[in-house]
Amino acid sequence: MDDTGCPILHADMDAFYASVEVRDQPELAGRPVIVGAKGRGVVLSATYEARAYGVRSAMPTSQAMRLCPAAVVVPPRRDAYAAASREIMKIFRAVTPLVEPLSLDEAFLDVAGARRRLGPPARIAGLIRDQVREQHGITCSVGVAPSKFIAKLASARCKPDGLLVVPAAEVLRFLHPLPVEALWGVGERAAQKLARLGLRTVGDIANTPEATLSREFGAAVGRHLANLASGRDNRAVETEVAEKSIGAEETFSEDIADADVIRRELLRLSERTARSLRSGGYAAKTIVVKLRLANFTTITRSRTLAEPTDVARHIHATACALYSSAGLDPHAALRLVGVRAANLTAAAGAQLELGERSRGWPEAERAMDKITARFGSTAVRPAALVEREL
DNA sequence: TCTGGGGTCCTCTCCCTA
DNA sequence: TCTGTAGGGAGAGGACCC
Numbered sequence: 001m002d003d004t005g006c007p008i009l010h011a012d013m014d015a016f017y018a019s020v021e022v023r024d025q026p027e028l029a030g031r032p033v034i035v036g037a038k039g040r041g042v043v044l045s046a047t048y049e050a051r052a053y054g055v056r057s058a059m060p061t062s063q064a065m066r067l068c069p070a071a072v073v074v075p076p077r078r079d080a081y082a083a084a085s086r087e088i089m090k091i092f093r094a095v096t097p098l099v100e101p102l103s104l105d106e107a108f109l110d111v112a113g114a115r116r117r118l119g120p121p122a123r124i125a126g127l128i129r130d131q132v133r134e135q136h137g138i139t140c141s142v143g144v145a146p147s148k149f150i151a152k153l154a155s156a157r158c159k160p161d162g163l164l165v166v167p168a169a170e171v172l173r174f175l176h177p178l179p180v181e182a183l184w185g186v187g188e189r190a191a192q193k194l195a196r197l198g199l200r201t202v203g204d205i206a207n208t209p210e211a212t213l214s215r216e217f218g219a220a221v222g223r224h225l226a227n228l229a230s231g232r233d234n235r236a237v238e239t240e241v242a243e244k245s246i247g248a249e250e251t252f253s254e255d256i257a258d259a260d261v262i263r264r265e266l267l268r269l270s271e272r273t274a275r276s277l278r279s280g281g282y283a284a285k286t287i288v289v290k291l292r293l294a295n296f297t298t299i300t301r302s303r304t305l306a307e308p309t310d311v312a313r314h315i316h317a318t319a320c321a322l323y324s325s326a327g328l329d330p331h332a333a334l335r336l337v338g339v340r341a342a343n344l345t346a347a348a349g350a351q352l353e354l355g356e357r358s359r360g361w362p363e364a365e366r367a368m369d370k371i372t373a374r375f376g377s378t379a380v381r382p383a384a385l386v387e388r389e390l
Numbered sequence: 391t392c393t394g395g396g397g398t399c400c401t402c403t404c405c406c407t408a
Numbered sequence: 409t410c411t412g413t414a415g416g417g418a419g420a421g422g423a424c425c426c
Contacts, residue, residue: 009408042394044426057426076394103397103426141414185399220400286418298392302419338395370404398425405418 003052003122003144005168008029008221008237010143010151011092011128014160016105017045021074023137036061040251040335044076059290074202081105084136091131093178095124106155108148111235122165129163129190147233148169153182153316171231183228194219205229210363242344248272249338255294257333259323266319267312268372269339274312276366277341284341287315289322301326309343311362315339 013019022028031123032050039324042046043064046055053068061073092099095118098110111124118124125142132140143154146168147164153175158164166174168321180186180194184200193216205213206229214222248269256262258259266289277284288302301322309315350388 036392039396040392042392044394058394060394062394066391105426185424189423218401244398245396247396251394288419298421300420305417336394340397396426398423402419403418403420404419405416407416408415 002167002169003165005145006121007110007126007148007149008145008148009111009121009128010148010155011107011109011132011144012127012141012143012152012155012159013105013132014139014141014359015047016084016138017076017081018047018050018074019045020081021077021139022047024080025074026070032068033073034061034064034068034073035076036064036073037075038073039253040103046071049360058079060320061290063271067167074380084138084153085233088132088136088140090137090192091128091135095128098237098239098242100239108151119192122163125163125165129161137230147231148235148237149184149233150175150231153178172206175231176201176206178202181182182204183225186223186227190221191216199265202229205367217253228233240295242272243282244281244344245288245340246273246276246280246284246344247288247338247343248276249336249340250288251292251336252334254334255335257331259330262323262334262337263320265337266339267316269318269337270316273310273339273341274310274315276282277344278347279311282341283310283343283347284315285309285343285345286341287318287322288338288340289319291323291326291334291337294335295334298336299326299328302342304343308343310347310365313361314367315341331372 006327010219013164018033021033021035030049032053033047034043034055035045035048038061039041041061043055043059043061045057046064050064050071053159055064055068055071065071065073073357079106089099089101089107092107096111097111098113100108102108111121114124118127118276121144125144129140129142132138136266141159141162143158144163144165145151145154149169150166154166179201180199181191183205186194191218194205197216197306205225210222210226213225217225250265264305286302286304288300291299303322305318356383
């Protein structure tokens with residue numbers, strides 16, 4: 001196996017959420033298992049036994065159950081997946097400090113500096129796979145390649161429980177027969193547009209002038225497609241990627257037309273968003289409200305504040321103002337609302353608004369954070385959210 | 391037929407300013 | 409002062425990813 005010039009690993013857990021569930025409930029082993037919410041939920045993860053029936057991620061759970069009536073549907077336990085992820089990332093960081101987590105279940109590793117200690121990249125990949133399986137009972141697939149993009153493609157091509165090395169000299173031979181959807185950033189819409197241009201494989205794109213791609217997709221996307229299709233990807237593995245926005249959203253079990261209920265929901269989401277901001281040490285200058293109507297039309301409205309904030313009360317006031325000024329029919333039913341904080345700065349930069357008392361909501365909410373950390377999320381809440389449950 | 395939640399990035403439009 | 413224009417920032421929406 002020629003792994004010369006292949007310092008980048010992409011490690012991807014196989015059916016991660018479902019694998020954690022099977023690990024924690026051994027009686028599920030060998031059965032089709034779907035992780036996802038019932039009702040209006042979608043499939044977050046499914047074991048390969050369920051996938052054999054055509055079940056896929058992001059598919060409505062109801063549709064998945066029609067395809068595989070024998071499947072066991074398990075509600076998601078995000079805390080358990082986050083805990084498993086932290087432990088698995090520790091295995092990666094014992095190999096190299098250059099680890100870039102992409103999500104809970106996958107990461108890039110730059111192992112160039114670990115060769116002398118642990119051997120060539122393919123051997124390191126095998127080591128990682130063994131340790132994840134032995135310590136967590138979960139299989140993972142690893143792509144080994146000269147760049148992040150090729151390593152990610154390689155891990156996807158060897159799933160499940162596989163290892164694939166793409167030597168530097170073989171990159172184009174590996175890349176060009178793949179369908180255009182293999183390229184990062186090409187989804188259904190872009191694939192349709194490329195098909196209209198007669199481009200169906202990555203090789204087709206590589207043989208198309210960048211000027212043509214830029215004319216069709218814009219300069220940034222055109223350049224991006226041309227580079228990836230030619231195997232050009234010089235991005236380094238980055239251990240710290242700053243967050244750009246933080247938010248929370250929720251789909252109702254039934255559409256809601258009552259403005260008071262929606263404002264209460266905005267309060268709950270503002271609380272969650274503010275708590276996330278504070279725990280990350282951020283304040284946000286821009287507040288975005290997302291409203292999805294019963295017919296699935298999605299509207300966003302945003303406002304940039306004079307000063308950054310991490311205070312739920314301020315976020316909620318802005319969110320309500322945005323909701324009121326969105327121009328919706330007063331009786332419009334919503335299926336989802338969301339609150340997002342963007343334009344993040346370090347919290348130390350947060351300043352008081354003109355005329356604001358020096359002590360007040362910021363201190364109150366930080367005190368609430370401490371109580372929540374000690375006694376749980378239901379220990380202290382705004383009265384409006386408590387009333388709802390009485 | 392039914393479409394989650396948490397994100398990022400890009401494009402387009404509008405408005406302001408020089 | 410008026411007009412045309414270019415650039416930048418904000419806001420909205422869409423596509424995409426896991």
